[in-house]
Amino acid sequence: xSTESGFxxxxxxxxxxxxxxxxxxASPSSRDSGAQARPRxxxxxxxxxxxxxxxxxxxxxxxxxxxxxxxxxxxVFAQAFSKGVGAYFSALAEPEALSAIWLTLLxxxxxxxxxxxxxxxxxxxxxxxxxxxxxxxxxxxxxxxSVSPVISGLVxxxxxxxxxxxxxxxQAHDIHVLFAxxxxxxxxxxVTFPFVARALIPLMQEQGTQEEEAAISLGASGLQxxxxxTLPNIKWGLLYxxxxxxxxxxxxxGAVSVVSGHIRGETNTMPLLVEILYNEYQFxxxxxxxxxxxMLALITLVVKxxxxxxxxxxQVPYDH
Amino acid sequence: MGLTLxxxxxxxxxxxxxxxxKTFELSxxxxxGIVTSRRTLNALKISFGLxxxxxxxxxxxxxxxxxxxxxxxxxxxxxxxxxxxIPFALPTAVAGxxxxxxxxxxxxxxxxxxxxxxxxxxxxxxxxxxxxxxxIPFVVRTVQPVLIDLDPEIEEAAASLGANRWHTVFxxxxxxxxxxxxxxxxxxxxxxxxxxxxxxxxxxxLPNVSEIAPLLIVIRLSEFRYADATAIAVIMLLASFLIxxxxxxxxxxxxxxxxxx
Numbered sequence: 001x002s003t004e005s006g007f008x009x010x011x012x013x014x015x016x017x018x019x020x021x022x023x024x025x026a027s028p029s030s031r032d033s034g035a036q037a038r039p040r041x042x043x044x045x046x047x048x049x050x051x052x053x054x055x056x057x058x059x060x061x062x063x064x065x066x067x068x069x070x071x072x073x074x075x076v077f078a079q080a081f082s083k084g085v086g087a088y089f090s091a092l093a094e095p096e097a098l099s100a101i102w103l104t105l106l107x108x109x110x111x112x113x114x115x116x117x118x119x120x121x122x123x124x125x126x127x128x129x130x131x132x133x134x135x136x137x138x139x140x141x142x143x144x145x146s147v148s149p150v151i152s153g154l155v156x157x158x159x160x161x162x163x164x165x166x167x168x169x170x171q172a173h174d175i176h177v178l179f180a181x182x183x184x185x186x187x188x189x190x191v192t193f194p195f196v197a198r199a200l201i202p203l204m205q206e207q208g209t210q211e212e213e214a215a216i217s218l219g220a221s222g223l224q225x226x227x228x229x230t231l232p233n234i235k236w237g238l239l240y241x242x243x244x245x246x247x248x249x250x251x252x253x254g255a256v257s258v259v260s261g262h263i264r265g266e267t268n269t270m271p272l273l274v275e276i277l278y279n280e281y282q283f284x285x286x287x288x289x290x291x292x293x294x295m296l297a298l299i300t301l302v303v304k305x306x307x308x309x310x311x312x313x314x315q316v317p318y319d320h
Numbered sequence: 321m322g323l324t325l326x327x328x329x330x331x332x333x334x335x336x337x338x339x340x341x342k343t344f345e346l347s348x349x350x351x352x353g354i355v356t357s358r359r360t361l362n363a364l365k366i367s368f369g370l371x372x373x374x375x376x377x378x379x380x381x382x383x384x385x386x387x388x389x390x391x392x393x394x395x396x397x398x399x400x401x402x403x404x405x406i407p408f409a410l411p412t413a414v415a416g417x418x419x420x421x422x423x424x425x426x427x428x429x430x431x432x433x434x435x436x437x438x439x440x441x442x443x444x445x446x447x448x449x450x451x452x453x454x455x456i457p458f459v460v461r462t463v464q465p466v467l468i469d470l471d472p473e474i475e476e477a478a479a480s481l482g483a484n485r486w487h488t489v490f491x492x493x494x495x496x497x498x499x500x501x502x503x504x505x506x507x508x509x510x511x512x513x514x515x516x517x518x519x520x521x522x523x524x525x526l527p528n529v530s531e532i533a534p535l536l537i538v539i540r541l542s543e544f545r546y547a548d549a550t551a552i553a554v555i556m557l558l559a560s561f562l563i564x565x566x567x568x569x570x571x572x573x574x575x576x577x578x579x580x581x
Contacts, residue, residue, distance in 0.1 A: 049485055054392055061388035062400060064381050068453050069406050071428065072418035079421060118327045125324050137325075139564075140332055146560045148514025149412075150534040151553045154541065155335035158342050163546055165338055190331055251411025253517035258538060271413035271517070278417045278521065287421075290414040297409035301402060 076294045079287035091288040099265045100273040100289065106181070107256075107269060108249040111188040115245055119196025120238070124230070126197075127204035128212070138201075144193045152190050153258025156183055179261030184269065187255040192245045199241030200234055203311075207233055236310045243307065247300040251293055339557065342550045354551040359527055360536065364555065367533040370444060371512035374451035378508045379501060381452075382459025389460070390467045404460050407453055412517025419450055420521040442524030447532060450519045455508030462504035463497055470496060499574030503567055510563040514556065 048054070081088050091097065122141060126134060144152060158164050160177040170177060177183045211233070215225040231238075253271040260267040268276065270289050277286035343351065354360060388394070389401050407415065423430040423440040433440055440446050470493065478488040494501075516534040524530040531539075533552055540549035 048391065049489075057384055058388045058392055058394050060381070061385040062394075062396075065385065065400055065403055065456075067429070068449075068456060069403050072415060072422055072453070073406065073410070075418045075422050075428065076414060118324065121324045122328070137328070140328055142564070143332060143336070146510055146514075146564050148516065148534050148537075148553075148556055148560070150516050150537050151339070151514070151557060154537060154549060154553050155339050157541060158338045158546065158550065159335055161546070163544070165341070186331075190335065193331060247409055251414070253411060253413040253416075254534065257516075258541060271411050274413045274417060275521075278420075283421075286417060290417055293411045293414045297406065297411065297414075300409050301405055304405075305402060 073294060076287055076290050079283055080291040082287075083284045087284050088288050088291075091285040092292070094285065096265050096268070096273065097285070097289060100268045100270045101292070103181070103184070103266075103268065104250050104270045107185050107188050108246055110185045111192055111249045112242060112246050114189055115192055115196050116238075116242055119193075119241060119245075120200065120234075122197040123200035123204055124226075127201050128209050141194050141197050144191050149191060149252065149254025150258055153187050153255040156187055156190070156259050178259055179263060179267055181267070183259040184256050184267060187259045188249050188252055191252050191255050192248045195245035195248065196238070196241035199237050199244070203234055203237040204230075236307055240304070240307045240311065243300060243303055247296060250296055336557075339550060339553060342546065343554050346547055346551065350547065351551050354548050355555055359531070360533075360548075360552055362528040363531050363533040363536040363552070366444065366447065366529075366531065367513050367556075368559070370448045370532075371451055371509050371515075374448055374455055374512050375505050375509035377452050378455040378459050379505045382456065382463065382504060382508075383497075383501065385456075386460045386463045386467055390464060404457050407455075408457050412454070412515070413521075415453060415518040416450065416521035419453060419518065420446075423449060423522060441522050442530070444523075444530050446522035446524065447519050447530060450522050451512035451515060454515050454518050455512050458508040458511065459501065459504030462507065463500045466497055466500040499570050499577070503570050503574075506563055506567050506570065510560055510567075513559065 049057070080091075122137075125131075126137060157178060159166055160170060160183060161167050162171065177186070211229050212225050215229045216222075220228065250269075251271055252269075253275070256269055257272055257275070260269070260272055262268060262272060262276065264276075270293055274286050274290045274293070277283075277289065346354075385404065389397060389404075420441055421427055423433070423446060425431065425434050425439070425441065427441070430441055438445070440449060474496075475488050475492055478492045479485070483491070514534060516532075516538075519532055520535055523532060523535070525535060533556055537549045537552050537556075540546075540552070
């Protein structure tokens with residue numbers, strides 16, 4: 001990262017994250033870092049607005065964020081506890097709720113593990129080697145971000161459904177993909193595919209291949225090089241990708257909804273159960289589950305902020 | 321390397337190819353018939369029209385928010401900066417039920433609005449609100465780094481050459497932000513078009529009135545009308561490809577017009 005971290009850098013970063021809608025949050029290095037750091041030698045009054053204008057702009061921003069972001073979050077917890085703490089916890093202890101929590105954890109564990117392994121491999125291939133079709137590969141990795149979650153689910157119905165391409169064969173062999181855990185896991189892997197790779201590519205590109213080349217020329221094997229040299233260098237970025245991947249995996253609704261079949265107590269993940277209970281006017285139960293997901297989101301944001309700071313620090317050696 | 325490609329093919333390429341293969345099973349007339357049927361057209365109109373309106377709101381409000389966060393110091397600034405990411409982090413179903421509860425006729429915001437005669441939940445206005453919610457971070461997070469890194473000398477020069485603040489902002493600063501603003505707008509638009517979870521609860525889902533295209537896909541699937549679902553999905557997929565393409569062009573444009581430091 002160049003020291004001026006000027007427009008060029010942020011533009012590259014943006015491009016790296018371009019269609020990666022959800023990951024535009026993931027430009028840890030440039031966010032907020034320059035705000036205080038930039039030396040302001042020149043007269044301050046030339047660069048700001050008159051007091052009343054400032055007041056209106058801050059007021060608008062704060063009001064908008066409060067109404068559209070803070071209030072919905074508060075509503076979740078207010079509704080969840082509207083009948084008291086006892087009702088809240090007994091809603092969470094329902095067998096249906098417990099099975100949804102278990103399924104969500106299981107699916108997240110499967111999809112995060114697989115995306116972790118292949119995300120690292122994809123990022124490794126893209127950032128350390130040159131080959132034809134690289135741009136195409138990057139576009140492909142980004143694709144799930146720009147596709148509607150419903151379509152992400154639909155493609156698996158078309159493949160594995162009764163009328164799908166593999167449907168008859170699966171039926172003949174009594175393998176259940178759709179309306180079962182494998183289908184839910186596949187759809188989740190699809191929508192969370194880009195996170196790990198996207199978090200790592202800019203980091204690994206920046207670090208180049210010198211350290212790896214040095215390790216190899218000193219006699220390290222490929223695996224040794226990876227675990228002793230590459231992995232320590234990318235660990236914070238990797239955690240960052242895994243964190244976002246996990247949050248999305250646990251919260252995914254549209255894609256999972258299409259492939260799950262909504263079998264009660266069997267194929268309902270937490271977000272799906274939120275929907276079912278809400279439509280049955282069981283508001284306390286619905287919002288109790290929703291509050292768990294909201295807490296997941298809040299914890300994710302806090303950890304993300306901490307990791308972003310780590311990533312910024314980690315970049316210092318490359319800054320000069 | 322080979323493994324990466326195989327995995328990528330299994331998870332992404334083959335499923336997407338299945339979508340297009342399924343479409344080719346339709347004759348062109350069948351495809352055209354589905355896509356131009358009244359209900360489909362209305363769903364597409366609602367999805368794209370409201371997404372565009374919501375992205376416009378995000379463009380304006382996003383600019384204001386980013387300006388406040390980057391240029392001013394006020395109590396709670398860091399907190400509000402972090403809050404911007406919540407629409408990304410909050411699972412869509414949670415956002416959906418929360419917004420519905422908030423804007424329902426007896427909700428905290430729905431009740432006062434209802435007294436003013438404005439009905440939000442279960443109308444197209446509700447869809448619009450949900451799309452605004454989901455799009456907030458895009459403009460803010462794409463413009464923020466650019467505004468932070470903007471060279472202060474340019475505006476100082478403008479000011480010392482006699483431009484008033486209004487001129488400096490609108491003639492000097494905002495033009496520099498245009499690529500980032502457009503990118504944020506396009507990303508917010510793309511996200512809103514495909515959005516499902518946060519919209520369907522508050523939408524009301526009345527065919528031709530408040531039924532979004534992703535929901536129509538789900539409905540067709542549940543009716544086992546796979547061809548219909550696929551045709552609508554292909555149209556939406558093509559639209560998102562166009563948006564990705566536009567965003568990539570925007571990024572290239574932004575890079576090319578950047579003076580090298």
